[in-house]
Amino acid sequence: MALPHSFGTNMRWSAVQPLRTVFHLLALIFISINAFNVDTKNALVHSHSNGHFGYSIDFYNEQKGMPVLIVGAPEAHSTNPNLIGIRRPGAVFACSVNKKACREVFIDKKQGNEHRLNGSVLAPIEDKADQYFGATVRSNKKRDRIVMCAPKYKYFFSKFEVIEPVGTCFFAENGFQKTEEFASCRQEPARHGRHRFGYGQCGFSAAVPDKFKKDDERIFIGAPGVWYWQGAIFSQNVRNVTDRPNTEYGGKEYDHDMMGYATATGDLDGDGIDDIVAGVPRGNDLIGKIVLYTSHLKMMVNLTDTISPQQGEYCGSSLAVSDVNNDGRDDIIVGCPFFTDYATVKDAKTQERKPQYDVGKVIVFFQTAPGVFDKSMAVIGQDQWGRFGWSVAATGDLNKDGFNDFIVGAPYAGENKDGAVYVIHGSKEGVRDKPTQKIEASKVAPGTKTFGFSVAAGVDVDGNGLPDIAVGSWKSNRASVLLTKPIVQVNGQTDADSVTINVEDKNCDVDPKMGKQSCRTINTCLKYDGVGDTPNELEFVLHYDLDNQSPEPRAYFLHKDIKADRNIVISPGAKTKDHPNSIQRRVRLEKGRQKCFQQRFFASSTMRDKLSPIHWTVNYTFEESKTGRIRDKLEPAIDTTLPLSFQNKISIANNCGKDDVCVPDLKVTAVTDREKFLLGTQDNTMQINVTVENGGEDSYETKLYFDVPEGFEYSGIEGVGDKTTTTAPSCSPTSDKPDENGKWTFACELGNPLPANTVLSNIVKITANEKKPPVKPIEINAHVNSSNKETEGTTQDNYFSYTVPVDFKNQLNLNGRSNPEQLDFSTKNKTNEEVFYDNEIGPVVSHLYEVLNIFRN
Structure with missing residues (x-):
């Protein structure tokens, strides 16, 4: 029913905490990537004993520059003296934005129910019992005008024979000293009945414009029950109660469309005057739609879901207007809370799509030219049954990136389905397709239910230059004010003191056992700036993750370097403690000043993979206190829309030319020491001279594979080599048992690298098994490969196959x-x-x- 708005933060900084010299690793609380700058640790939570307190909320300047949070409680027992004796008329409360204090605002100035003569008897002509006053509270963006409505207010029409829920609203400006009632559906001569205004429920939604023509100041009132629930919008002149045009009857095919379920205002045609957008959640064959009108209800355009239209998604049940892509034109934010996602989730076993019911979604329609909305984007909810999009509110620019943002309520999402609110950032392209922050009820006030049923935003309540937000939770009778933290924007880069590392150039001492190893130095430079009142110094933690793209790290940080600096510890995720590839380093930065940090690392000389570069990542975080405050000021938040890590790489020195890509050209040939193998002689060993040539560039992790056929045993290998080497390679079987044909395959390490233009010759010896000698022709198979690819079409000579016949000499x-x-x-x-x-x-x-x-x- 009720619609919502925005949020902010404020703080001043003086002294800075001293740099800690001891790492209490388990006590570190690091900022989650999913969190941004809406603070959840210091929420101001208002509550009431009953009455659906929090059903609707909005900010309002009761006095100039002094905002309060207006909270509707539509089932409350009012303490208004004028309403004594009336059952649950509902109430609105003005709540402080900086302390726990709420008071009921007495809006209705009339004593009880109004009476008139019915013949000779004075009888009531209205019924304020259960009128749901406070179901809608809505202010304008300037926060100096507000509408509060009772959509279930009932009125007795002609001859007191008909009582119908026409609904009513109260308008106030510049405080609450003067209020005016506008019951646009309560019209005489009688326009009662379902076919007219009798069940209109005027005030089910309302919107208050900021920009209007002089002497034509209006509010817009949604009445979804008009004309058999086709719904209507009333444009109510606040200076003339009878100037209240409404949208027209549309024919029976529009029955039960419920126009006016939600409303919002903005300049939708570029003329400088605020127009009205009306939600029609059951329109367009139950998909939902929105309709745009001028301030005098001239229809401009209909909009509906064209991205993934779905019956029953209830598009248009919540609305907000804001320029989210900073093109100078207002855009429309539309909630579709009953959308079911059939595309995102797959069954782990069957890989079939699993429907996620009522995840909800929000569609943003972009005004690409005055009055033209031909571009749209959607953000899909994350939790089944969460009803993402139940409420929406324009926040203004939460992170000061130049683009307005908005928040989305999902009152049944999150932990235990208690509700959540999502922050969506605007951007030049439109909006980000994923929420920047998810605020769960359990993180704000444990035990809260329906968190996000109503939302409000767009007001800086603590004066730090950033808008703040509020969230209503009617089921728990709560309304929470959440401040927006100042922002730390970190920029930086990381590189090494060389673009390559030569693992054979062992120039750095490691320890007496390992002697010297090759090393290089990582240089990481960082600078932070602040948005809002941020401290002049901050303590960060740098997380170094070295060779993180290799299954087995080939590089490491030296243990004695870590022990020598008390601000460095080994990360819990390091592969080994003796030669860790992951460390954490605590550093201090001054705002606006770049500072660089050096960290030495070593490369293993025994590494196998010498082709892939050594990658590293440096993440940064800063320690967050448990209270979220430093010296009674809100801590800043890291801007997660900027990179949270920096990456680079260093190549392993090679002989690969200018392109740093080695392309070998391998070839294998073989010849045996006999043309046929004669069984029955004293010499039962056959020698195979295998020659491998590399006619291209260096070949890394080069291996020779050969088969030992059935009836033979491997007897060794001898290197005959050339000028390059005479050392026999190391060979071992590739499996612990032969294949189904009794054949063994052996692999031999030929070089890492096998240099360019190298020829290697090796003699492989195989011996016939005396007990079970071969009886078939002997197949000699060999092939050679490496970890770097050869030119396409040159690998056919990587394979060699030769058959040696078997003969017998009988003795x-x-x-x-x-x-x-x-x-x-x-x-x-x-x-x-x-x-x-x-x-x-x-x-x-x-x-x-x-x-x-x-x-x-």
């Missing part, structure tokens, strides 16, 4: 023996004719013969 051994070995035989024995039995010839002699084939064929 037969013949062995024999007889049993008995010797036998005496006499010729005197019987002749054959005389022999009848074998044993009559002589003893039996057995001969045993063994034929042995050494290799199976």
Whole structure:
């Protein structure tokens, strides 16, 4: 129902806390990237016992230059003496912006319900019970005029036979000494009934312009129940109660569109006069739309969601107007709180899109020329059921970047669905597509519910030059004022004392064990400036993260350097404590003055990856106190729209030419010491002479891969080399078991780098397995590669394949023996004719013969 507005901060700085010399690492509270400059630690939270206090809120200058927060409580039991005895008429409260103090403002000057003669009986012609006074409170941008409404106020029309919720509003300016009632739907002769103004609920929304013609000062009153809830806008002249034109009936196809659910004002056609934008959340086939009118209700244009239109998203239920891209023309901010996001979230397993219901969204329509709104952008909510866009308010320039910002309420978002408010920054391109800050109820006042149901902004309540905000939470009967912190804008850069590092140039002492290593120095320069009342000195923490793009850091900070400086500690995320790649360093800066800091680092001489540069990042934060204050002043906030870190890199020295890109040209060939492998000989070892050539530039992490076929075992490698080297490379199997064909693959380190124009020859020895020798032709496969890419089309000679046939030489051994070995035989024995039995010839002699084939064929 009610719509909202803006926020700010103020502080002066004198002394600065001394530089701490001890790091209490666990006690550091660092500013979150998701936070910016709306302070949540020192919120001023107003509360009331009941009555939906916080249902609507807005800032108003009760006295010149002295803002108060006006809070509506539409179900409150009023203490207004004029309303004694009336059940829950509702109330509005004026609350201090710097201390916990609220008082009810007595707006209604009439005694009770007005009575008139009904025949001879004096009877009430109105009913203020449950009228929901305070459901709408809305001031202008100058904060010197305000409207407060009771949309459920009831009136008895002709002959006292009909009582209908026409609604009513009260207008005040320059304080509350004089108020004027405007019940635009309460018109005589009777215009009652659902088909006219009877259920209009005038004051469901309202808007107060700043720019108007002389003698034509108006307010705009939304009445969504007019004409069978088609809705209407009344342009009420505040100097002439009967000058109240309204938008016309539109035909039955517009029934229940509810125009006037929300309203806002701004110069929408460039004529210097504020116009009116009306929200129609059920229009355009339930997608919602907004309609723009001049101050005298001449229709200008209809606008609707063209980005991702969706029935039921309720676009137009909240509105604000502000120039967010600083082009000199007002833009329109539209809430669509029931939007369901079907695109963002995926199921982790199925990768199917998961609908996120009622996340809500906000659309900004940009005025690209006077009266032309042909560009729009959307910001999508983050929490399912959060209803992002339920309320919106123009804040002014929160971070002083030259672009106006706005806030968005999502009363059911955040932790435990207690509500949240989001800060959206304007920009030259329009608006940022992600919130700069998310303010959750639990961070402001634990236990608060519906935080963000109403919002207000655009007023600097503490005088620090920055607008502040307020948030209503009707379910908890609370209204909170949140100050905007001054801003620290940090600029800087980081580089090294050289663009390269030569890991073979070991010029820096490490320790007695490691001797000397190659080192370089990181130079980081920072300067901060302030927006608002910022301190003259600030303490920052620099977070160095070295070689952060490498799985295994190749560079490190020296432990003794860290121990020598009490302002440096090892970061918790460092890979090792002995040679950390991540440290934190506490430094002090003076506002407006650049200061540079040097930090030495070392590169490992045993690194494998010498192609990739060593990257580093320097993040900066500053320590935030638990209270958010320093010497009773709000701490500044780091401007998170500027870079929060600085990155650079240093290349590892190489022989890659001017482009610093090495392109090798590798080639592998092989020849065996025999044309065929003969099984059955004494020599069962085969030698393969593998030659690798690099005809291009240096080749890094160069490896030779070769296969040991089934039936053979790897017996070693010998380097025959050339002038470059005679050392055999180191080889090892690539797996702990052979493949399905019984084949092993070995990898050999050839050089890191393998220099340009190098030829390496190595003899690989493989030995046939005696128990299970090869029986198939021997396939000799080898290939070579490196971590740097070769020119496309030159890699075919990186592979070599050769087949050696297998032959067999059979070695037969013949062995024999007889049993008995010797036998005496006499010729005197019987002749054959005389022999009848074998044993009559002589003893039996057995001969045993063994034929042995050494290799199976």
